[in-house]
Amino acid sequence: MMLIRPIEKNDIDALYTMAENAGVGFTSLPADRQLLKDKMAAAEKAFNSDDNNESNQSYLFVLEDTENQAIAGVCGIESALGLDSPWYNYRLGTLVHASPSLKVYGQSKTLSLSNDHTGYSELCTLFLSQDYRHSKNGSLLSKSRFMFMANFPNRFHQRVIAEMRGVSDDEGNSPFWNGLGAHFFSMPFAQADNLSGLGNKSFIAELMPKLPIYIDLLSPSVQAVIGQVHENTLPALKMLENEGFQNLGYVDIFDGGPTIEADVRHIRAINQNKIYPVCIGQPSSTHLQIVSNTGCTSYRCTLANADKLPSGELLIDAKTAKALNLKTGDLIRSVSLSSTSLS
Structure with missing residues (x-):
């Protein structure tokens, strides 16, 4: 039987193996054993905390194959983003330039640094081992979080987001990062992504441009991946869209993947259970x-x-x-x- 349960201390080896297999770009599951232990300790604290969302709590669950006594996957929920450290993404916008006297009118798409999702809850850390990507295991792993949220609504915000992994190749090269972020950070995508996963996010505010970035000035290869997901993430995106999540125009600052969101009351698995x-x-x-x-x-x-x-x-x-x-x-x-x- 495949069973979802809270993560336990004995799951560290399985969690580390999954982190290694997840590869570059999986910010919430870095292949760092001590950091993973810290995340597990934070999850234990969250499950034993009071029923409120006054501070961020990190919940981690595992998918266990009880017959083989194997850990097949992991998923998580952050109860309130940006309360302990700033939460950043890009907001897609439009600037209009017009000159009535010259009869010139134009629209320019932009990216602006945003903290709009501060306080929101987040679905995160979803990873399913390759050998278990069948028999509705992915659906169980993802949607089990909605059942927990329905049990404890006071622990979570009314709005919930999910960051979808953006486009990158097998070596972890991100066209979005190479064409935009690398110009401001002067470091490889993997290093910046790892720093963010380690909780060191102050460098984002220190180095990112404060003014809107004109998308038309970016190369076609960069423009093409803005708001697009990694091919392995497409099933997870479709699943969440079927549950009521929408793309409202936010993308990740590192790989340009979409951030989708929903009102908890409108998520199917919550309002129909x-x-x-x-x-x-x-x-x-x-x-x-x-x-x-x-x-x-x-x-x-x-x-x-x-x-x-x-x-x-x-x-x-x-x-x-x-x-x-x-x-x-x-x-x-x-x-x-x-x-x-x-x-």
Whole structure:
């Protein structure tokens, strides 16, 4: 069975291996063992914290293959961006230049440094090992975070964003960085990206241009990748768009990948999920549900077939109940894996 749970100290080796496999451009999962340990400690603190979002809390979950006792993936949520250190991205805008006397009118697309998402929550650190990229594992890994957010709405902002990885090649070369950022930072993309992942973001404000950047002045190869995603990230983008996320014109300052966002109340897996008392038996439905318990440190989430009973209970099998640490009468949260509602 594939099971989502909070990360634990014993997961460090698996997490480090995934960080190495993620490669350059995966800012929130740097291949630095001590930093990963720090992130795990921060996650443990978050799961044990009070139910509020007055400061940023970092939640990390893993996808565990319980039969093989292997960690297949990781995902995270940041509860409130920019409260501990500034949060930066570029906002796409338009400047109009006009001269009525000369009958000249023109529009120029621009990039402006922005802190607009300060305080927002963020979906982050999504990585699924290559051998497990099948059988809806990616959907479970990504959407399980919505079930946790539904359990604890006071821990998160009403708006949530997700940074999508931008275009880069197998060696980690980013056309956006090479054509723009490198002129101001005088360092390779991998180094700047690593510094940001280590939490050293002050250099961004110190070195980035404060005035709007005219996109027309950038080379065609740079313009072509603004707002575009890495080919491996396209499935994750489509999945979040189907859940209600939109591109409102923000891109990453390093690789130019899009930042998409949504109102939590409009995210399908949050506004359509329901809580039921548990009934244990053998469901007849073959329609997959995302099901979770309602715990925090004890949070568990998986995919399962389930039947809504006339009594108002949700019928799940004994294996699922055991995996979620649930017994008859306990509460279970459930939502359809797809946009089709549970009947």
